[in-house]
Amino acid sequence: MEGLLDLLGLAKSAELLSLSPPGWGMNLLRGLGKSLQIAFGAFGFGLVIGLFGAYGKLYGGPVIRDLLAIYTTVVRAVPELVLILILYFVGTDLINRASEALGYGRVEISGVAAGIWVLGVVQGAYSTEVLRGAILAVPQGQIEAARAFGMPPVMLMRRVTIPAMLSFALPGLANLWLIATKDTALLAVVGFSELTLETRQAASSTRAYFTFFLAAGALYLMVTLMSSALFQLLERRSRRGQPSLKGAGR
Amino acid sequence: MMRLIRPMLMPHRLVLIGLAVALVVWCALTLRWDWLPKYMPLAMEGLWRTVWLLAASTFLGFLLAVPLGFAQAVGPWYLSTPARVFCTLIRGTPLLLQIWLLYYGLGSVFPQIDGIRDSVLWPYLRQAWPYALLALTLSFAGYEGEVMRGAFAGVNRGQLEAARSFGMPRFTLFRRIWLPQAVNNVLPTLGGETILQLKATPLVATITVVEIFAVSSRVRQDTFVIYEPLLLLALVYMVIAGLIALAFRWLENRVPTRRPGS
Numbered sequence: 001m002e003g004l005l006d007l008l009g010l011a012k013s014a015e016l017l018s019l020s021p022p023g024w025g026m027n028l029l030r031g032l033g034k035s036l037q038i039a040f041g042a043f044g045f046g047l048v049i050g051l052f053g054a055y056g057k058l059y060g061g062p063v064i065r066d067l068l069a070i071y072t073t074v075v076r077a078v079p080e081l082v083l084i085l086i087l088y089f090v091g092t093d094l095i096n097r098a099s100e101a102l103g104y105g106r107v108e109i110s111g112v113a114a115g116i117w118v119l120g121v122v123q124g125a126y127s128t129e130v131l132r133g134a135i136l137a138v139p140q141g142q143i144e145a146a147r148a149f150g151m152p153p154v155m156l157m158r159r160v161t162i163p164a165m166l167s168f169a170l171p172g173l174a175n176l177w178l179i180a181t182k183d184t185a186l187l188a189v190v191g192f193s194e195l196t197l198e199t200r201q202a203a204s205s206t207r208a209y210f211t212f213f214l215a216a217g218a219l220y221l222m223v224t225l226m227s228s229a230l231f232q233l234l235e236r237r238s239r240r241g242q243p244s245l246k247g248a249g250r
Numbered sequence: 251m252m253r254l255i256r257p258m259l260m261p262h263r264l265v266l267i268g269l270a271v272a273l274v275v276w277c278a279l280t281l282r283w284d285w286l287p288k289y290m291p292l293a294m295e296g297l298w299r300t301v302w303l304l305a306a307s308t309f310l311g312f313l314l315a316v317p318l319g320f321a322q323a324v325g326p327w328y329l330s331t332p333a334r335v336f337c338t339l340i341r342g343t344p345l346l347l348q349i350w351l352l353y354y355g356l357g358s359v360f361p362q363i364d365g366i367r368d369s370v371l372w373p374y375l376r377q378a379w380p381y382a383l384l385a386l387t388l389s390f391a392g393y394e395g396e397v398m399r400g401a402f403a404g405v406n407r408g409q410l411e412a413a414r415s416f417g418m419p420r421f422t423l424f425r426r427i428w429l430p431q432a433v434n435n436v437l438p439t440l441g442g443e444t445i446l447q448l449k450a451t452p453l454v455a456t457i458t459v460v461e462i463f464a465v466s467s468r469v470r471q472d473t474f475v476i477y478e479p480l481l482l483l484a485l486v487y488m489v490i491a492g493l494i495a496l497a498f499r500w501l502e503n504r505v506p507t508r509r510p511g512s
């Protein structure tokens with residue numbers, strides 16, 4: 001193994017990337033863990049916003065519909081980096097004011113929580129649109145049938161709408177999840193030590209830029225490829241029982 | 251014109267518009283805008299740089315995306331595999347990482363090459379914007395290569411066969427039939443992707459390219475005014491995104507198509 005690394009001239013890179021302290025491997029993995037944590041949280045928070053947003057856009061009154069339209073349009077037109085800064089400052093300001101009003105003094109906000117809040121609001125706008133489209137694609141007769149039998153709204157959502165829309169929503173949600181994992185890199189700009197920032201710190205203190213940025217790229221790529229495979233499985237499962245459309249278009 | 255105005259006259263929208271106007275007036279009167287005249291020339295320069303980077307990277311990226319998409323759609327395996335790998339690599343890693351890899355990575359390798367300091371390229375290689383343009387172009391090409399793959403594969407086969415049966419040379423067929431139809435089919439997607447590209451441009455501020463986002467950061471650091479520059483910045487990006495959307499709608503309307511219901 002070591003001979004092979006020497007042969008390829010990669011011995012120095014392997015040393016730099018090793019997991020024990022002179023190497024920076026552990027820092028990268030810790031960064032990856034934080035990135036994934038933020039991505040999971042933001043994706044979940046975004047889904048919750050998206051579900052409420054989609055229902056609001058479809059069944060809400062005119063005011064709610066207009067407000068949601070403004071939310072989704074603004075979030076999708078302004079760069080994530082700008083939104084991250086605005087939401088970060090607004091979020092910390094509001095929390096500090098609230099805690100000062102309650103007499104607790106300023107509080108320190110954890111980077112992970114702030115990242116989840118900021119990226120979740122951004123993700124929420126996109127998943128509102130994805131879920132709205134998916135709910136619209138559910139045959140209206142199925143929802144009417146459930147209503148005709150007197151199914152209460154929450155049960156209707158849980159038993160009919162969500163399972164039926166899942167196969168339409170999953171491709172869009174898979175895309176959103178990939179965007180969420182990549183958007184965590186933006187948090188490096190505001191100073192959260194997730195994978196990209198850890199990588200940059202490691203790179204600038206060892207001057208081995210290529211080694212570390214390529215290693216981080218490989219980690220991101222691994223996450224992307226694995227989650228694509230997982231979403232394909234999920235999609236196949238959510239489509240079970242639906243007739244195959246293969247060759248129907250000819 | 252009436253078609254645009256009438257939906258705005260519904261009572262609840264009038265109230266919302268009133269609230270929005272009140273908010274704008276409140277912002278203009280109570281927030282601090284005294285820094286604005288001083289930083290205006292710099293902001294204009296930054297705005298120009300943003301627009302220029304956006305235009306150049308979408309144009310060059312699209313030129314690169316056409317062969318990438320074509321190779322993936324109908325190319326032999328030795329062309330389609332590298333194209334697919336390139337698109338996967340670009341789409342699977344964050345743009346910020348790509349920008350930093352090119353700027354810090356290449357930027358640290360170039361000075362070690364003998365004789366490069368005397369070459370004509372050196373003045374450019376020392377600056378940040380060529381790396382920014384390269385990273386943005388490659389990223390756009392990666393995403394658009396995937397879009398163009400679908401577009402090339404989706405062109406009606408009968409049209410290509412008709413052109414071929416009239417003896418049209420292969421390059422003319424590509425230029426006159428295949429490419430225009432492929433582009434027409436994905437114009438709405440391209441519009442969305444161009445807006446996404448606009449939203450990617452502020453990332454180059456992290457490698458010291460002074461575009462509009464960098465200007466707002468400088469205002470924040472110099473004057474400690476936090477919200478005002480960011481709000482103005484968001485407004486600027488919304489206006490540019492709106493203009494891009496309008497331009498693409500105009501392009502789409504120029505293409506004669508039969509739409510359902512018309």
